[in-house]
Amino acid sequence: MSSTMIELLWQSLLETLVMTAAAGFISFAVGLPLGLLLVATDRGGFWEQIALNRMLGGLVNAARSIPFIILLVAVIPLTRLLVGTSIGVAAAIVPLSLAAIPYYARIAELSFREVDNGLIEAVRALGGGRWTLVHEVLIPEALPGLDAGFTVTLVTLIGASAMAGAVGSGGLGDLAIRYGYQRFETNVMIVVVLVLIALVSALQVVGDAVAARLDRSGRRRG
Amino acid sequence: MLGLIGRSGAGKSTLIRCLNGLERPDQGSVEVDGREITKLNERELQPLRRRIGMIFQHFNLLSAKTVVDNVALPLKIEGATRAAQRLRVAELLDLVGLADKANAYPAQLSGGQKQRVGIARALAARPALLLSDEATSALDPETTDVILQLLRNINKRLGLTILIITHEMGVVRAIADRVAVLDNGRIVEEGPVWRVFAAPRHATTLSLLRAYQPALPAALAARVRPGVGRSTVVKLLVVGEQARAPLLAELALATGARATLLHGGVDYVQDTAIGALFVGLDASDASTFAGAIEFLRQRASEAEVLGHVVDDD
Numbered sequence A: 001m002s003s004t005m006i007e008l009l010w011q012s013l014l015e016t017l018v019m020t021a022a023a024g025f026i027s028f029a030v031g032l033p034l035g036l037l038l039v040a041t042d043r044g045g046f047w048e049q050i051a052l053n054r055m056l057g058g059l060v061n062a063a064r065s066i067p068f069i070i071l072l073v074a075v076i077p078l079t080r081l082l083v084g085t086s087i088g089v090a091a092a093i094v095p096l097s098l099a100a101i102p103y104y105a106r107i108a109e110l111s112f113r114e115v116d117n118g119l120i121e122a123v124r125a126l127g128g129g130r131w132t133l134v135h136e137v138l139i140p141e142a143l144p145g146l147d148a149g150f151t152v153t154l155v156t157l158i159g160a161s162a163m164a165g166a167v168g169s170g171g172l173g174d175l176a177i178r179y180g181y182q183r184f185e186t187n188v189m190i191v192v193v194l195v196l197i198a199l200v201s202a203l204q205v206v207g208d209a210v211a212a213r214l215d216r217s218g219r220r221r222g
Numbered sequence B: 001m002l003g004l005i006g007r008s009g010a011g012k013s014t015l016i017r018c019l020n021g022l023e024r025p026d027q028g029s030v031e032v033d034g035r036e037i038t039k040l041n042e043r044e045l046q047p048l049r050r051r052i053g054m055i056f057q058h059f060n061l062l063s064a065k066t067v068v069d070n071v072a073l074p075l076k077i078e079g080a081t082r083a084a085q086r087l088r089v090a091e092l093l094d095l096v097g098l099a100d101k102a103n104a105y106p107a108q109l110s111g112g113q114k115q116r117v118g119i120a121r122a123l124a125a126r127p128a129l130l131l132s133d134e135a136t137s138a139l140d141p142e143t144t145d146v147i148l149q150l151l152r153n154i155n156k157r158l159g160l161t162i163l164i165i166t167h168e169m170g171v172v173r174a175i176a177d178r179v180a181v182l183d184n185g186r187i188v189e190e191g192p193v194w195r196v197f198a199a200p201r202h203a204t205t206l207s208l209l210r211a212y213q214p215a216l217p218a219a220l221a222a223r224v225r226p227g228v229g230r231s232t233v234v235k236l237l238v239v240g241e242q243a244r245a246p247l248l249a250e251l252a253l254a255t256g257a258r259a260t261l262l263h264g265g266v267d268y269v270q271d272t273a274i275g276a277l278f279v280g281l282d283a284s285d286a287s288t289f290a291g292a293i294e295f296l297r298q299r300a301s302e303a304e305v306l307g308h309v310v311d312d313d
Helices: A003-040 A050-065 A068-074 A076-083 A089-114 A117-125 A130-167 A172-181 A186-214 B012-019 B042-050 B067-078 B082-096 B111-123 B141-158 B169-175 B193-198 B203-208 B240-244 B247-255 B286-299
Strands: B002-006 B052-056 B129-133 B161-166 B178-183 B186-192 B232-239 B260-269 B272-281 B302-309
Touching: A003 A050, A003 A089, A003 A130, A003 A172, A003 A186, A050 A089, A068 A076, A068 A089, A068 A130, A076 A089, A089 A130, A117 A130, A117 B052, A130 A172, A130 A186, A130 B067, A172 A186, B002 B012, B002 B169, B002 B203, B012 B129, B012 B161, B042 B052, B042 B067, B052 B111, B067 B082, B067 B111, B082 B111, B111 B141, B129 B141, B141 B161, B141 B169, B161 B169, B169 B193, B178 B193, B178 B203, B186 B193, B186 B203, B193 B232, B193 B260, B193 B272, B232 B240, B232 B260, B232 B286, B240 B272, B247 B286, B272 B286, B286 B302
Parallel strands: B002 B161, B002 B178, B052 B129, B129 B161
Antiparallel strands: B178 B186, B232 B272, B232 B302, B260 B272
């Protein structure tokens, strides 16, 4: 493989990492509170707001039903508004985040629901308010699940960022399509796939290790 | 120390949850410390709940926090300073005997140790009332005794009112002063524990107490037939002072009736002696027998003719 190709590969890897990290950060920052809201406002939640819950739930479902490739194109006006252009890494972050926010919100919601109701009751019985419930019970107790779910979200984002190549985002997927597919350079395709496998594996190992460290419940220990 | 007992589904847990406002009754009122609490909103209930400690069947400790942080949580909620929290937590861990486990996580503790952490946490904010919701139901008998002793000590040393909910009569018997029996959401019987054990009045109490009720051994019971005979079975119940008297000797002296002891024993509930004796009396001489029964009815709380024993074929 030529040195320009290696440089191109390195460049693409960085672009993928930037897109994944930025969209991952945004989906975490927005998705986690959203997931918390979905649990809290549900029937029997500690901040029961049925109407709000139905609305948020519907919004999340709607966003999750749209195929990513369509979302990518559909939000171009919004992307232009936010980053001033509809192509490139920065432009891809907008649709990637929009797809990942509801995805992570559902995963976070599941993790919060896993928290034993007895713990919530116990802290309410101690006179704890909503804020105490959130930062002393829900978040610490759900943390291993929130972390594992975040790893899954990042892996999904790496996959989705390849599709974002369709709008000229750059990144590994873009490289694979332009060189590997359109120019029949099979070795580029193979290298890109190998890099992606390594990237996802490394991410999963780190995510699992963090989750195991965070988990004090004894479930994961032998 | 009040014990509240009932079968599952009788409404025990619902009742206890109404006391700290975790559940709201559909009707009626709940007064705690002279305050009507059913009308209070969540925020107004919070200071009240801090005055009421609660322990649970499944301990409900936060798995992500160490023992110290679990016990400190009520103090943190109260807004106590870190130094004050540390001091109070050390004091509580000494009280429950877990000072060496301070930095362990709940998953590393045994059931009994978890409940001791639960008790320490419940006491942290110096509550005026401690609610115990089936606190020993998930523990083995030995650990149950240790936890009950701890609660008894706390009750005596801190002068704290403790309300114990349980479906086990043994728990009530071991530590409660008074007991209320709950059936279908209603209190059907209430009184000092020794009184309820000695003479249960309601059918639910009777069935809950079945295991503690003196009964003839099965082999003997199978040979009892209705009516009187050469060996008529009389069940006697003697409570308190009555249990100290040489009852059968006095019976022989006063009436000439000679009783055979078939089965029985004296038990102590809250230091009150409760004796249940099954004696055999010869009813061949009707007047001696009548005199004996008359005597026994005067000297025992209860004297009941159960039938007579027939010999094996």
